[in-house]
Amino acid sequence: MAGKDSGNNNSTSDNEGDLFKNTFSDVKPLVSDRVEIKKNLGLDAKTAAVRRSAASFDAVELDKGITWVEPTAQLSYRSEHTRPDILKQLKNGHIQWEASIDLHGFTIDQALQELSELIDMCCAKQIDCIRVIHGKGFSGSEQRPVLKSYCNHWLAQMPQVLAFCSAPPKDGGSGALYVLLQVE
Numbered sequence: 121m122a123g124k125d126s127g128n129n130n131s132t133s134d135n136e137g138d139l140f141k142n143t144f145s146d147v148k149p150l151v152s153d154r155v156e157i158k159k160n161l162g163l164d165a166k167t168a169a170v171r172r173s174a175a176s177f178d179a180v181e182l183d184k185g186i187t188w189v190e191p192t193a194q195l196s197y198r199s200e201h202t203r204p205d206i207l208k209q210l211k212n213g214h215i216q217w218e219a220s221i222d223l224h225g226f227t228i229d230q231a232l233q234e235l236s237e238l239i240d241m242c243c244a245k246q247i248d249c250i251r252v253i254h255g256k257g258f259s260g261s262e263q264r265p266v267l268k269s270y271c272n273h274w275l276a277q278m279p280q281v282l283a284f285c286s287a288p289p290k291d292g293g294s295g296a297l298y299v300l301l302q303v304e
Contacts, residue, residue: 186273191256191265192294194286195272202282202300210249210298211285217298218242220251223267231267232274239301243280246303251287256295268295275299 189195198207209215221238223231235252242250252275254267275281280301287296 186269188264188269189272191258191268193268194294195268195297196285197272197276197281198283199281206300207283207285210283210300213288213298215249215298215300217249217251217291218247220253222253223271224253224255226267228266228270231270235271235274236278239278239280239299243301243303248301248303250299250301251291251296252284252299253292253296271297 196207196211198204206215219238219242221234223234226234231254238250242248252271254265254271256265256268258264258266275284275297282300282302284297284299286294287298291298
């Protein structure tokens with residue numbers, strides 16, 4: 121009797137598997153030409169410090185001289201090596217972003233680490249335009265848009281960044297940036 125029961129379970133299991141396969145046989149994965157990176161890693165202090173020390177820029181220098189920006193401020197930056205018309209193209213959305221990161225919920229250290237890793241990865245993969253969602257809300261006791269202010273400060277100092285500007289409303293408005301990267 122035990123032999124019949126185990127045989128029936130396998131038969132039922134096989135039938136369910138076939139039913140599942142048949143039901144979803146025409147399902148195709150979504151294809152996108154954009155890479156959406158959404159991570160919220162709870163890094164411990166030691167891991168964060170090790171990662172920051174391995175970054176391609178000096179994290180201590182990136183924390184000096186923060187200029188606090190208003191929540192609705194439209195941010196814009198162009199390196200001296202970038203033509204003004206390139207920034208205009210970026211602002212007008214003529215350069216499509218191919219990767220994105222949402223920094224909501226990150227600490228300052230985590231945001232710097234994740235942003236740095238994304239930029240390094242994109243440069244290595246020849247991705248020249250990204251979207252950075254920093255938000256524009258107040259955080260902590262600062263009562264000012266901390267991540268927005270830090271992103272504005274950090275990105276202007278990173279050698280891989282050619283230009284950045286606030287995104288149009290459809291992509292986050294003053295709570296997000298389009299960032300143009302120098303790829304080799």
